[in-house]
Amino acid sequence: MRTYVLKRVLLIVPTLLGAAALVFVIMRVIPGDVALLILGGDSGQIDQRQLTAMRHNLGLDQSLLVQFGTWLWGIVRLDFGNSLWTGQPVIQELLIRLPLSLQLALFATIVSVIIAIPLGMLAAVRQDTWVDYAVRVFSIGGLAMPGFWVGILCILGLVIFFGWGPPLEFTPPWVDPWANFQMMVWPVVTVGYRFSAVTTRMTRSTVLEVLREDYIRTAWAKGLRERAVVIRHALKNAMLPVITLIGTEFAFLIGGLVVTETVFTLNGIGRFVVDAVAHRDYPVVQALVFLIAFGFVVVNLLVDLTYAWFDPRIRYR
Amino acid sequence: MATRIEVAHTTATTALAPQLTRADEIVRFIRTKPLGAAGAFIILAMMVVAALATVLAPYDAYHANYGLQFARPSTDHWLGTDEFGRDLLSRLIYGARIALFVGFTASFIGCTLGGLLGVISAYLGGKVDLLLERLMDILLAFPQLILALAIASILGPAVQNVVIAIAIPIIPRAARVVRATALSVKENVYVEAVSALGAPRWRIVLRHIVPNVVAPYIIMLTAQLGGAILAEAALSYLGLGAAEPTPSWGLMLSGSALSYAEKAPWLPLFPGIAISLGVFGFNLFGDSLRDALDPKLRKG
Numbered sequence: 001m002r003t004y005v006l007k008r009v010l011l012i013v014p015t016l017l018g019a020a021a022l023v024f025v026i027m028r029v030i031p032g033d034v035a036l037l038i039l040g041g042d043s044g045q046i047d048q049r050q051l052t053a054m055r056h057n058l059g060l061d062q063s064l065l066v067q068f069g070t071w072l073w074g075i076v077r078l079d080f081g082n083s084l085w086t087g088q089p090v091i092q093e094l095l096i097r098l099p100l101s102l103q104l105a106l107f108a109t110i111v112s113v114i115i116a117i118p119l120g121m122l123a124a125v126r127q128d129t130w131v132d133y134a135v136r137v138f139s140i141g142g143l144a145m146p147g148f149w150v151g152i153l154c155i156l157g158l159v160i161f162f163g164w165g166p167p168l169e170f171t172p173p174w175v176d177p178w179a180n181f182q183m184m185v186w187p188v189v190t191v192g193y194r195f196s197a198v199t200t201r202m203t204r205s206t207v208l209e210v211l212r213e214d215y216i217r218t219a220w221a222k223g224l225r226e227r228a229v230v231i232r233h234a235l236k237n238a239m240l241p242v243i244t245l246i247g248t249e250f251a252f253l254i255g256g257l258v259v260t261e262t263v264f265t266l267n268g269i270g271r272f273v274v275d276a277v278a279h280r281d282y283p284v285v286q287a288l289v290f291l292i293a294f295g296f297v298v299v300n301l302l303v304d305l306t307y308a309w310f311d312p313r314i315r316y317r
Numbered sequence: 318m319a320t321r322i323e324v325a326h327t328t329a330t331t332a333l334a335p336q337l338t339r340a341d342e343i344v345r346f347i348r349t350k351p352l353g354a355a356g357a358f359i360i361l362a363m364m365v366v367a368a369l370a371t372v373l374a375p376y377d378a379y380h381a382n383y384g385l386q387f388a389r390p391s392t393d394h395w396l397g398t399d400e401f402g403r404d405l406l407s408r409l410i411y412g413a414r415i416a417l418f419v420g421f422t423a424s425f426i427g428c429t430l431g432g433l434l435g436v437i438s439a440y441l442g443g444k445v446d447l448l449l450e451r452l453m454d455i456l457l458a459f460p461q462l463i464l465a466l467a468i469a470s471i472l473g474p475a476v477q478n479v480v481i482a483i484a485i486p487i488i489p490r491a492a493r494v495v496r497a498t499a500l501s502v503k504e505n506v507y508v509e510a511v512s513a514l515g516a517p518r519w520r521i522v523l524r525h526i527v528p529n530v531v532a533p534y535i536i537m538l539t540a541q542l543g544g545a546i547l548a549e550a551a552l553s554y555l556g557l558g559a560a561e562p563t564p565s566w567g568l569m570l571s572g573s574a575l576s577y578a579e580k581a582p583w584l585p586l587f588p589g590i591a592i593s594l595g596v597f598g599f600n601l602f603g604d605s606l607r608d609a610l611d612p613k614l615r616k617g
Contacts, residue, residue, distance in 0.1 A: 018455035026467055133352065140604065144543065144597035146550050149570060149589035156578050156585060255462035259551055273463070274555050277470040289467050293458040 004308055012297050019293045020075065024068050027286040035060055071286075080287035085279045090287045093272070100170045101261070101268035103180075104187055105253050109246060111192030112199050117235075117242070119196075120203025125230055127208060135200065142197030147256050150190045151263035158186070170267060187264045191256040198252060202245045206238040213237075240310055247303035250296055346609065353605020359598025367413040376404035378411040378564045387581045397583040399569070401562075405583065408564040409591050415476065415565045416595055419549040423480045424541035427487025432534045434488065435495030439503060440522055450496075453489035461486040465548055469557040476565075479558045483548045491537050495530050502529040532610045539603035543596040550592050566592045 035054040055061045059070055074080055080090035116139075123135035171179040210216065211234055219229045257270035265271070269288065276284035347354040366373060375395075382402035390397040396405040438449040456464070465482040472478035502508065508525055516524075550567030552558035559565035569588040578585055 014451060015454045015458055018451065019458040022455055026471060136352065140600045141597060144600055145593040146547055146589065148551065148554050149592065152570060152585045152589065156582060159579060254460045258462060259554065262555065273466065277466060278556065285467065285470065289459065289463055292460060292463050296460055297458045
């Protein structure tokens with residue numbers, strides 16, 4: 001196990017370096033002269049001396065390799081430069097927004113699991129009946145509806161029927177749980193429902209697979225009741241891929257956060273990305289895209305390690 | 318010699334399976350996969366609407382009519398009009414073109430490039446495989462929408478840029494799936510046989526490996542279609558996709574739709590239904606196709 005862990009941890013280093021390089025190329029090399037953009041490239045009238053000074057400030061007058069090195073060194077020290085829009089350090093802006101997004105992600109995951117596991121199991125056990133079809137339509141429907149549209153419908157309903165307006169300031173749950181609940185409940189339901197669609201499908205297909213195993217036939221042959229067979233024998237063994245999926249769907253969750261936070265005007269990481277892109281705030285976009293990739297890679301690593309811990313066959317492959 | 322082995326191989330497999338005509342297979346698909354058939358029907362309907370947009374749309378999708386802003390749904394304008402007085406139904410009909418165009422081209426480019434890389438990676442193995450795999454790992458480190466967002470933000474809002482932004486994140490995902498299948502195909506005795514007979518590499522790849530990875534390629538392609546349409550909607554919604562006045566479904570939901578929601582609730586309602594229905598059709602069809610093509614998931 002130890003060598004496996006070591007191998008997997010070492011393997012993410014080149015991936016992260018590559019990801020950093022890719023972000024650097026996409027955000028810094030392709031768009032051309034960032035200094036020109038900051039000074040308002042659209043207006044056309046730019047003082048040459050100002051431009052040179054700005055380039056020097058941003059380190060753009062150095063070679064690309066040096067610039068990349070500087071950026072990498074910044075990542076190591078958690079220094080991502082300042083936002084072009086607010087002038088504040090990127091990391092500071094990020095930390096303000098992190099609790100909201102984490103809470104949204106965590107609660108949405110919980111909601112999705114509560115919906116998905118019973119439904120997925122039911123659909124598998126009653127495969128090809130109306131129950132199965134209903135669950136599949138419900139879950140495929142959840143995947144088909146754009147997250148932002150579900151959010152829009154939510155707001156539309158609340159505004160029209162209850163005259164509700166979204167609260168503007170984020171209140172952490174430990175300050176005022178009720179205010180926090182009022183603000184977060186609809187975004188959580190929106191993201192959670194869409195997320196549950198993925199998990200329901202996965203639960204259905206793994207339970208289906210497990211139901212065909214020999215030990216399930218044995219359980220039936222012993223004369224166990226359906227409930228015992230399904231819950232004790234099938235569901236327990238089907239859970240591992242589902243847990244993995246919940247981990248790997250982190251990406252799906254991030255995508256959900258981006259659009260949902262924008263719809264509900266929640267000041268989280270997802271909306272931060274969108275705003276930064278809109279303002280052409282390159283240091284912020286660069287930092288966020290890299291950090292999201294970093295989080296994604298780490299979550300995937302943890303999922304793989306958990307999996308290996310549960311299923312020793314994987315370690316020896 | 319090589320051809321004789323192929324002939325023997327095909328006759329052996331066809332002798333085992335009962336002869337089914339194409340019509341029989343379609344009937345069987347509808348009967349065993351009613352949801353998949355419903356999906357296929359939705360896709361076909363969407364294609365017909367897109368193809369006949371000029372005939373079907375009652376009005377010009379781009380024509381602004383300021384005397385008719387926010388007209389309620391009526392017999393003249395079935396789905397009402399938007400803040401520029403444009404007919405919403407006509408815009409939705411033209412929007413089907415954008416959605417299908419972006420969906421098909423993005424998934425086709427992504428899956429084909431990814432599939433090619435996957436086959437090359439699996440067949441050549443060694444350093445090439447290692448290098449390509451690391452490259453794919455790097456691309457996979459980014460959540461799909463985030464990578465698309467970053468690329469779209471650099472390229473600027475335009476339909477062809479959206480296609481590129483959505484296609485690139487698909488590449489590593491397709492590559493991974495196709496590579497895995499190609500690896501197992503490569504181990505088959507018949508591949509060993511043709512290579513022992515001295516068949517050139519390109520021939521082995523094209524005649525013996527590629528045909529065997531078509532199934533996962535098609536599954537991947539149909540699975541990505543719905544996602545690509547959703548991604549286009551999301552990018553347009555966020556202001557990074559098609560730009561006004563393009564009748565993109567996602568764009569119709571952005572900004573103004575919600576601010577006028579109380580006055581004109583049909584504006585945020587109908588484009589969302591169009592997106593959901595389209596993606597729903599593709600997902601239903603893709604799901605059933607995967608079930609039908611992947612023997613592992615068949616009811617045993």
